Amino acid sequence: MNQWKIFTKGFIRENPIFVIVLGMCPTLGVSSSAMNGLGMGLATTFVLVMSNTIISLLKNMIPDKVRIPAFIVVIATFVTIVDLVMAAYAPGLHAQLGIFIPLIVVNCIVLGRAEAFASRNDVLSSTIDGLGMGLGFAFALILLGSIREMLGSGAIFGHKFIPASADAILIFILAPGAFITLGYLIAFINKLSKPAKS
Amino acid sequence: MAKKESTLGNMISSLLIITLVASASLAAVYNLTKEPIAAAAKVKTENAIRQVIPPFDRLERLAVMPADGPDSLILYRGFKDDSLVGTAVQTYTNKGFSGHISIMVGFRADGVINDIAVLDHKETPGLGTKMTEPQFKDQFKNLNIAQLPEQKVKVKKDQGTIEAITAATISSRAFCDAVQRAYENQKKGAEK
Numbered sequence: 001m002n003q004w005k006i007f008t009k010g011f012i013r014e015n016p017i018f019v020i021v022l023g024m025c026p027t028l029g030v031s032s033s034a035m036n037g038l039g040m041g042l043a044t045t046f047v048l049v050m051s052n053t054i055i056s057l058l059k060n061m062i063p064d065k066v067r068i069p070a071f072i073v074v075i076a077t078f079v080t081i082v083d084l085v086m087a088a089y090a091p092g093l094h095a096q097l098g099i100f101i102p103l104i105v106v107n108c109i110v111l112g113r114a115e116a117f118a119s120r121n122d123v124l125s126s127t128i129d130g131l132g133m134g135l136g137f138a139f140a141l142i143l144l145g146s147i148r149e150m151l152g153s154g155a156i157f158g159h160k161f162i163p164a165s166a167d168a169i170l171i172f173i174l175a176p177g178a179f180i181t182l183g184y185l186i187a188f189i190n191k192l193s194k195p196a197k198s
Numbered sequence: 199m200a201k202k203e204s205t206l207g208n209m210i211s212s213l214l215i216i217t218l219v220a221s222a223s224l225a226a227v228y229n230l231t232k233e234p235i236a237a238a239a240k241v242k243t244e245n246a247i248r249q250v251i252p253p254f255d256r257l258e259r260l261a262v263m264p265a266d267g268p269d270s271l272i273l274y275r276g277f278k279d280d281s282l283v284g285t286a287v288q289t290y291t292n293k294g295f296s297g298h299i300s301i302m303v304g305f306r307a308d309g310v311i312n313d314i315a316v317l318d319h320k321e322t323p324g325l326g327t328k329m330t331e332p333q334f335k336d337q338f339k340n341l342n343i344a345q346l347p348e349q350k351v352k353v354k355k356d357q358g359t360i361e362a363i364t365a366a367t368i369s370s371r372a373f374c375d376a377v378q379r380a381y382e383n384q385k386k387g388a389e390k
Contacts (some may be wrong), residue, residue: 032323065204070216077220081227088234091242114303152199164300 003128006179008111017140018189022108027141028178030100033156037145039093041138045131050078052108052118052130059119071114072105078106090151107157108139147181148172243288243302246315250278250304251284262383271383282307288317289380293372296320299329301373303338303380310342314377326369334363336371343381351377 001082017023023044030040051074055062083101086094094101104110108112113133149155152172154162162168171177202208247257254276263270274286284307290300292356300318305311316330328334343351344356351374352358355367 031387040224059217061202062216063202063204063208066209066213070213071214071215077224082237083233084227088231088238091235091238173323183348 003125006125006128007132008095010129010134011139012136014105014141015136015189016109016187017137019145020109020112021186022112023137024104025146026107028175028182029142030097031141031148031181032173033149033153033155033176034142034145036096037143038084039090039097039139040100041134041141043086043097043101044110045077045134045139046082047075047104048113048130048134048137050130052076052113052126055114055118056121056123056126057144062119067115067119069110071111071119075125076105083165099145103197105164107111108171109133109137122166144181144185147185148177151181152177231255242317242345246288246302247274247276247286247304247316249315250302250313252278252306252312254283255280256268256280260370262386264379264383266379271380273384284312285384287380287384289376289383290371291376291379293375294319294321295366295372296322299369299376300307301380303375303377303384305381307383308342309339309344309381310340311338311381312340314338319321321369322366325363325366328363328366329369329373334361334373337361338377341380349380349381 014020015187017027021032026040054074055071115130117129145155151169154160154166154168172181243295245373257275260273261270262273269290272288276283284333285305287303289303290298294300303311304313304316312336321327343349353358353362353370353374354361355362359373
């Protein structure tokens with residue numbers, strides 16, 4: 001598979017959220033605004049790229065029976081690095097994302113790509129796979145976040161377009177709204193990818 | 199290169215190497231970020247203090263343990279030209295709808311509330327989060343708790359004077375609880 005194909009599959013054909021349906025916990029929890037989605041998406045992309053690269057580099061040195069603990073240690077290390085760096089240099093965003101940053105460790109997308117791809121492919125392909133999946137995740141989070149923010153807060157990237165004291169459709173920034181929006185988006189994307197009936 | 203066999207020796211050594219490198223890198227990053235993290239927390243607190251008490255040129259920090267614990271409150275006494283202009287109390291409550299709420303209450307020198315800044319909370323968006331909005335928070339401006347019945351600030355539902363947030367009574371009560379804690383311990387600090 002050539003590198004461009006590996007990169008783009010993360011965005012559309014195998015988008016981790018809309019197609020593979022992994023990483024639902026942070027997706028539903030963090031997509032209440034476009035900015036949160038962007039921050040989370042970029043943090044996860046960094047972890048995905050770094051862990052895929054390192055795991056691919058080490059794939060022949062990790063005995064099969066201990067591969068899961070080894071992967072988790074690598075992933076957790078990068079997540080902690082992201083957490084510390086964010087707390088130091090982007091404290092506002094860090095406070096907004098809160099507990100979901102440490103939860104990147106158990107984001108199934110990261111462990112899933114390590115197991116399904118990075119442990120079986122060369123370093124360059126693994127890095128690109130991490131980048132594609134990560135940016136696909138970020139794209140999905142921003143899309144979901146924008147819709148929920150527009151409907152639920154009457155704002156986009158923090159800029160309110162309805163009167164300051166007005167309330168939008170609040171349910172969209174709460175948990176049920178996350179499920180509803182995500183469900184409709186998955187249905188819509190499934191409809192788009194179905195081959196046209198002859 | 200074939201994959202390493204899963205012998206006990208290989209398993210132990212590979213995990214050992216990975217965890218050693220991981221801990222070393224984490225220690226390095228921790229050291230690098232320690233100061234910016236502490237600085238960011240300090241700036242946040244200072245901004246809150248500046249927001250809630252009148253302008254000052256000197257700050258004195260004092261920790262007070264409330265009677266009902268568990269955490270201590272921090273009093274920041276602001277002085278201008280050596281006279282007390284106000285006391286900012288970093289107070290909290292654990293009775294929020296989603297638990298811990300942390301606020302900074304600013305008292306003027308005469309014990310009247312000047313302003314309040316919300317520091318930290320996990321309340322529900324659109325409901326409890328409205329405690330940060332002027333419509334609720336400004337009710338506490340210029341409030342003299344010493345003149346309230348039983349010297350307690352409460353919501354109207356509890357025979358008090360504060361109009362609670364619609365459909366967020368628990369958050370509103372918790373906010374009053376935090377303010378009450380600040381008031382009672384601010385008096386303590388003033389007696390020192």
